[in-house]
Amino acid sequence: MASENNQISRREMVARLGVGVTGVAIAGAGTAVKAHAAADSTAAPLVNPDSKYPRPPYPEQSQPWPGLAGKMNPRPDHGETSYKGSGRLMGRKALITGGDSGMGRAAAIAYAREGADVAISYYPAEESDANEVVQLIKAEGRKAVPIPGDLREESYCTQLIAKVIDQLGGLDILVSNAGRQQQCEEITKLTTEAFDATMKTNIYAPFWIIRAAVPHLPPGSCIIATTSEQAYDPAANLYDYAQTKAATMNFVKSLAKQLGPKGIRVNGVAPGPIWTPLQVSGGATQEHLVHFGQDYPLGRAGQPAELAGIYVQLAANDGSYTTGNIYGAGGGKGQP
Numbered sequence: 615m616a617s618e619n620n621q622i623s624r625r626e627m628v629a630r631l632g633v634g635v636t637g638v639a640i641a642g643a644g645t646a647v648k649a650h651a652a653a654d655s656t657a658a659p660l661v662n663p664d665s666k667y668p669r670p671p672y673p674e675q676s677q678p679w680p681g682l683a684g685k686m687n688p689r690p691d692h693g694e695t696s697y698k699g700s701g702r703l704m705g706r707k708a709l710i711t712g713g714d715s716g717m718g719r720a721a722a723i724a725y726a727r728e729g730a731d732v733a734i735s736y737y738p739a740e741e742s743d744a745n746e747v748v749q750l751i752k753a754e755g756r757k758a759v760p761i762p763g764d765l766r767e768e769s770y771c772t773q774l775i776a777k778v779i780d781q782l783g784g785l786d787i788l789v790s791n792a793g794r795q796q797q798c799e800e801i802t803k804l805t806t807e808a809f810d811a812t813m814k815t816n817i818y819a820p821f822w823i824i825r826a827a828v829p830h831l832p833p834g835s836c837i838i839a840t841t842s843e844q845a846y847d848p849a850a851n852l853y854d855y856a857q858t859k860a861a862t863m864n865f866v867k868s869l870a871k872q873l874g875p876k877g878i879r880v881n882g883v884a885p886g887p888i889w890t891p892l893q894v895s896g897g898a899t900q901e902h903l904v905h906f907g908q909d910y911p912l913g914r915a916g917q918p919a920e921l922a923g924i925y926v927q928l929a930a931n932d933g934s935y936t937t938g939n940i941y942g943a944g945g946g947k948g949q950p
Contacts, residue, residue, distance in 0.1 A: 681891030699727030833877025911946025
């Protein structure tokens with residue numbers, strides 16, 4: 615039998631156990647605090663969107679249509695060095711029209727870094743920009759398929775899909791992004807030829823391409839169209855362009871209803887004032903160009919890289935309930 619001095623009451627034992635558990639908890643909490651502090655020390659720093667990119671006034675400049683990003687001052691940021699992927703689109707097969715510059719280029723870079731193979735269409739005069747995109751896609755170990763041509767031609771649009779299917783082995787992301795924008799301050803000076811070119815590029819081409827693509831799109835595929843704030847608040851000198859962007863917004867909502875039962879999602883992206891070759895190749899007056907985005911709450915033009923994540927989200931599997939929607943990136947003016 616244990617001596618009286620060695621005996622421990624039940625109350626004392628519980629008290630000692632409580633102290634032990636509390637000590638372990640405190641030690642664990644201390645470890646958690648240290649781990650949290652370590653994580654904080656490696657977290658990405660906050661970035662002020664007002665000062666993240668160059669602010670106006672921008673240098674006066676002009677280029678012949680369709681313009682090259684490589685010749686712009688300042689040169690646009692498409693995410694060439696900033697976008698970091700995490701495998702969200704691994705194994706996917708994408709076609710991006712207008713993938714040489716602007717939002718199309720930003721989407722192409724992001725898609726490749728998320729694991730997708732990417733085909734881009736572009737106008738032949740944009741070859742130098744397109745070559746840079748091809749090299750960026752290949753640098754990620756992904757397949758790059760450049761397909762130059764004129765979207766105003768139905769035969770090119772139809773053959774475009776056939777070439778993508780053949781060279782990528784399928785298609786499950788279609789980004790209808792290419793667009794023509796030429797400002798004209800008076801309707802009396804807008805020629806039928808110019809009006810027709812805008813309609814062919816911005817309305818007919820997406821129709822021809824989507825019509826050819828749909829039979830090849832499996833359930834889980836998506837179509838993403840680039841519309842614009844111009845669909846909601848049109849500028850006086852973009853009479854024809856603004857109409858086409860309103861039509862784009864509308865076809866997104868219509869096709870989403872039509873293709874939803876097939877498991878194909880359809881969404882749109884509506885940029886505000888974004889620094890792309892559209893602006894320097896006839897899309898804006900010099901006065902507007904110099905002060906581009908200045909009257910927006912963020913006080914500057916946006917950069918294509920700032921929309922890349924939207925195109926990724928709309929293509930990723932975790933966006934599976936998003937269809938028939940328009941995602942805006944408007945610098946604070948709230949369109950859409």
